[in-house]
Amino acid sequence: MAVKTILVMDPDEDIGQFLGFILEKAGYKVTVTTSLREGIKILTDSHFDLIITESFAQTRVLAFDPAFLRELRAVAGSTPIILCSTYVDGWGPRAGDYGLSETLPKPFDIDDLLRKVGKTLGVDKSGDDDDRAREEQADSET
Numbered sequence: 001m002a003v004k005t006i007l008v009m010d011p012d013e014d015i016g017q018f019l020g021f022i023l024e025k026a027g028y029k030v031t032v033t034t035s036l037r038e039g040i041k042i043l044t045d046s047h048f049d050l051i052i053t054e055s056f057a058q059t060r061v062l063a064f065d066p067a068f069l070r071e072l073r074a075v076a077g078s079t080p081i082i083l084c085s086t087y088v089d090g091w092g093p094r095a096g097d098y099g100l101s102e103t104l105p106k107p108f109d110i111d112d113l114l115r116k117v118g119k120t121l122g123v124d125k126s127g128d129d130d131d132r133a134r135e136e137q138a139d140s141e142t
Contacts, residue, residue, distance in 0.1 A: 004121050005046075008032045009039040009053040010084070015106075019052060019084070019113075026114055036068055043075045050121055051076055052104075055085040069098045080120045084108060 006028050010016035013034050020030040031048070033039045036056040043051075056068040072081065080101035088103035102116045118124060 003027065003029045004049040004123060005029045005031070006050045006052060006117070007039060007042060007048040009036065009051065009056070010034065011054060011056065015054075022110055022113065023117065026117075028117070036072070040072065040075050043072075043079075048079055050080050050082065050101075050117065052082045052084050052117070055083065055087045066098045069100070073099045082116060082120060084113075 004027075006023055008016050008019045008023070008030055010019065010032075011034050016032040016034055020032040023030045031042060031046075033042060039051075039053070051072070053072065055065075069081070069083075081099065082102040082104055083098075083100050084104040084106060086106045088105045101120045104113060104116055
């Protein structure tokens with residue numbers, strides 16, 4: 001099975017790198033950018049299985065502006081998009097709004113992130129840790 005590729009777009013470099021680290025540890029190939037413009041350029045040159053993005057170009061506090069998603073969707077085509085943002089916590093967009101596959105409120109739970117990524121990509125990684133623990137247990141008994 002081919003490794004799934006993910007484009008992470010977050011203006012906060014630390015958060016983008018953290019997301020990239022977590023997703024790479026889970027077995028995905030990840031590209032991280034802090035710029036909507038750079039992300040769009042990357043998408044015109046490369047294919048990704050998933051995009052995880054923060055809400056870019058928000059001009060009003062407590063009001064979600066989906067303009068950046070329309071621009072992103074125009075380039076991304078049918079690639080699934082997960083919006084990972086404080087804008088999805090209670091009063092913002094929901095999965096399905098603006099062509100989103102999932103939403104993930106910040107701050108996020110790592111297990112929730114991995115579950116939503118796996119669900120969106122059709123990859124079940126839920127038993128990986130249990131399988132690894134059983135293998136280590138069996139090795140230690142021999």
